Amino acid sequence: MSTENRDDLIQAKRQLNNVLRECHEKEVFNFALFQHNPSAITVVDKDGKVVKSNLARRHAHDPLPELGHTLFSGESECDVIMKSELKKVLAQNTVREVSDVRAGGHIYAFTLAPFAHGVIVIRQDITEHKRAEAQLVQAQKLAALGTLVSGVAHEVSNPNNVMLLGLKTLRRVVDDLLPVLDAHREQAGDFEVGIGPYSEFREELPEMVDSCYRAAERINRLVTDLKGYARKDEGEAHVPFDINTVVQSAADLMGSTIRKATHNFILDCADDLPPVHGAARRIEQVIINLLSNACQALPRQDGHITVSTAYNRAAKEVHVRVQDDGVGIPPEALSQITDPFFTTKHDTGGTGLGLSISRQIADNHGGALVFSSAGGRGALVTLTLPATSHEEPHA
Numbered sequence: 295m296s297t298e299n300r301d302d303l304i305q306a307k308r309q310l311n312n313v314l315r316e317c318h319e320k321e322v323f324n325f326a327l328f329q330h331n332p333s334a335i336t337v338v339d340k341d342g343k344v345v346k347s348n349l350a351r352r353h354a355h356d357p358l359p360e361l362g363h364t365l366f367s368g369e370s371e372c373d374v375i376m377k378s379e380l381k382k383v384l385a386q387n388t389v390r391e392v393s394d395v396r397a398g399g400h401i402y403a404f405t406l407a408p409f410a411h412g413v414i415v416i417r418q419d420i421t422e423h424k425r426a427e428a429q430l431v432q433a434q435k436l437a438a439l440g441t442l443v444s445g446v447a448h449e450v451s452n453p454n455n456v457m458l459l460g461l462k463t464l465r466r467v468v469d470d471l472l473p474v475l476d477a478h479r480e481q482a483g484d485f486e487v488g489i490g491p492y493s494e495f496r497e498e499l500p501e502m503v504d505s506c507y508r509a510a511e512r513i514n515r516l517v518t519d520l521k522g523y524a525r526k527d528e529g530e531a532h533v534p535f536d537i538n539t540v541v542q543s544a545a546d547l548m549g550s551t552i553r554k555a556t557h558n559f560i561l562d563c564a565d566d567l568p569p570v571h572g573a574a575r576r577i578e579q580v581i582i583n584l585l586s587n588a589c590q591a592l593p594r595q596d597g598h599i600t601v602s603t604a605y606n607r608a609a610k611e612v613h614v615r616v617q618d619d620g621v622g623i624p625p626e627a628l629s630q631i632t633d634p635f636f637t638t639k640h641d642t643g644g645t646g647l648g649l650s651i652s653r654q655i656a657d658n659h660g661g662a663l664v665f666s667s668a669g670g671r672g673a674l675v676t677l678t679l680p681a682t683s684h685e686e687p688h689a
């Protein structure tokens with residue numbers, strides 16, 4: 295072999311080694327990319343059978359068919375959709391994206407990428423993303439609804455106040471007029487009023503005016519609650535305040551309602567509570583709502599209502615508990631009672647807005663409202679608010 299030929303050979307060998315090394319590096323790179331990819335990846339052959347899978351797929355909550363078994367073999371909606379998508383990818387040799395595929399309470403987005411020996415199936419769990427998206431839409435809808443509601447409430451409340459005032463006067467006028475009309479009937483005999491004889495109308499008239507007045511009062515209640523709902527937290531200043539003072543003032547404001555509902559009202563305020571931070575009047579509104587629900591839950595005056603305050607040092611939270619031993623909340627209603635307009639008091643004019651407003655206010659204060667009703671007897675509502683850290687040493 296000539297020196298020239300030998301040099302060529304050495305040169306070719308060197309090049310080959312370089313190519314092999316590059317191939318190996320690419321292989322290691324691709325393997326790492328596949329194995330540690332956060333998306334769940336499964337590689338299937340042209341028959342849709344599992345060839346390999348990455349860590350994310352193997353650690354996913356749902357089991358993967360064993361190697362050599364068909365990936366989408368079931369009858370579930372997901373399997374049926376994906377089986378047909380896989381077929382299309384193989385037939386057309388193009389990448390396909392399939393989103394919003396539901397399976398086992400999860401929502402997935404799939405990417406199917408064909409290669410020489412089959413298809414790479416990339417699955418992303420987009421459940422949380424979808425949930426967050428839905429929540430945002432819901433929040434925007436509620437904000438828009440709030441604005442609309444406050445506008446409508448305002449528009450309704452003015453004419454309704456005119457009716458309330460008018461009906462109140464009308465009721466007194468009717469009381470004064472009836473004897474005059476009675477006298478007239480004695481003298482001149484029965485006569486026609488409106489749609490029939492006076493004698494028939496006479497008995498109904500006071501009740502008619504009364505029920506109109508009660509209806510207007512009901513509208514007034516709804517409008518007041520709706521205004522509270524829309525107001526929620528109208529950018530009032532958040533300042534430190536003493537929760538016991540607020541609880542006491544709510545109990546004072548509700549005094550006559552409480553006395554009508556129960557002979558057994560206990561207010562138990564803990565000493566030495568750290569202040570909480572927020573809009574005291576909003577928190578007072580929450581406690582009034584809870585107290586009024588407790589009063590309405592008691593069927594008889596020998597029922598009990600206990601309001602207490604406490605400090606959870608470990609959690610740095612101030613608690614206000616409102617407990618009654620009234621009708622209780624059925625377990626199936628527990629998840630709904632803070633929904634706007636959810637009420638079991640249709641007959642007595644409940645608006646179903648009290649707890650919805652209260653929860654929003656608690657949320658706005660970084661707090662929470664927790665409900666419990668053991669065995670559907672009585673109810674305990676706990677308002678939790680973060681304590682301001684006045685105890686901490688100054689930095």
Ligand SMILES: Nc1ncnc2c1ncn2[C@@H]1O[C@H](COP(=O)(O)OP(=O)(O)O)[C@@H](O)[C@H]1O
Binds near residue numbers: 587623631650
């Ligand atoms: N202390 C309680 N005991 C029993 N049920 C309650 C209590 N508090 C609330 N609820 C239930 O939650 C529902 C919603 O309460 P709320 O939002 O204040 O509206 P409303 O009082 O106008 O019905 C009530 O209709 C009632 O069914």
Ligand SMILES: [Mg+2]
Binds near residue numbers: 583586648
């Ligand atoms: Mg209520």
